[in-house]
Amino acid sequence: MDKNAILPGSGLVGRIARKAVAEREAEYAGEIRRLLDAALDQVRRGGPNARPRVADIVAAAGLSNDAFYRHFRSKDALMAAVLADGAERLADYVAHRMSKASRPEDRVRGWVAAILAQADATSAADTRAVLCQSGALGADLVSGQTGSAPQRLAVLLYEPFRELGLRDPEHCAGLLAYAIVGKLSEYLWSNIEPSSVEVERLVDFCLSVAAAETGKGVVKDRVPETP
Missing domain, CATH: 1.10.357 (Tetracycline Repressor; domain 2)
Known part of the structure; x- marks a missing residue:
């Protein structure tokens, strides 16, 4: 192995990779929070028999279907x-x-x-x-x-x-x-x-x-x- 090769997790490469992962994690956490809050709000507005659709929840959260299914199967x-x-x-x-x-x-x-x-x-x-x-x-x-x-x-x-x-x-x-x-x-x-x-x-x-x-x-x- 070339002793001068840069290891994936070391130095500058590692710092950039960790920063990208942290930013993506924060983005995903924000999406999940928005979906949870939007779902609860839809149920609250609809009353006891409310069965909100995924489309309604996604629209209320200001997100896409892709964002929804990235975090939840259904x-x-x-x-x-x-x-x-x-x-x-x-x-x-x-x-x-x-x-x-x-x-x-x-x-x-x-x-x-x-x-x-x-x-x-x-x-x-x-x-x-x-x-x-x-x-x-x-x-x-x-x-x-x-x-x-x-x-x-x-x-x-x-x-x-x-x-x-x-x-x-x-x-x-x-x-x-x-x-x-x-x-x-x-x-x-x-x-x-x-x-x-x-x-x-x-x-x-x-x-x-x-x-x-x-x-x-x-x-x-x-x-x-x-x-």
């Missing part, structure tokens, strides 16, 4: 990605709300309140849109699929439950995540926004379950921290 694949994106955004929001509290009891309180906040007037339309599409895909909000909303949300309870002394925080967190997300689904389909009293009742329920697991009794009568 409309169902895109809508599955919309569901996963919604679960990820919800988990990020809940984690942010929980981070404002230091005591484990108040982090659990923040967890419940943040999930049920998806039923308020400003968030319900988007959440219902996602629910409608999940039904169209033969899934639901409390699906047991990897990366589903309950699974992502359950992970956020592991640490506060450990601090409360639970021996098996994963098991307890998983059960409560399915229960609270199921309650959220009920509020959404009933078009009801939970009151602060109802939210606090569910907080007490979660803390009571945690307390029963530790054998320490119900964790109550503590003043919640100010967010």
Whole structure:
């Protein structure tokens, strides 16, 4: 081999190649984000029975059919990605709300309140849109699929439950995540926004379950921290 040959990944050649890859990755990420947002907007506008066409989504995103099929095999694949994106955004929001509290009891309180906040007037339309599409895909909000909303949300309870002394925080967190997300689904389909009293009742329920697991009794009568 010629010792003076330039290796593909070295020096100037490597830097140019890596720059081109990074630019293409950023371009593709932008296209995917636009398709996800356009799909959700089309469903929101169309209501519960909306079944947007690929052509409508592509037009709303300002992209081409080639761009669509570069990232998704079908409309169902895109809508599955919309569901996963919604679960990820919800988990990020809940984690942010929980981070404002230091005591484990108040982090659990923040967890419940943040999930049920998806039923308020400003968030319900988007959440219902996602629910409608999940039904169209033969899934639901409390699906047991990897990366589903309950699974992502359950992970956020592991640490506060450990601090409360639970021996098996994963098991307890998983059960409560399915229960609270199921309650959220009920509020959404009933078009009801939970009151602060109802939210606090569910907080007490979660803390009571945690307390029963530790054998320490119900964790109550503590003043919640100010967010």
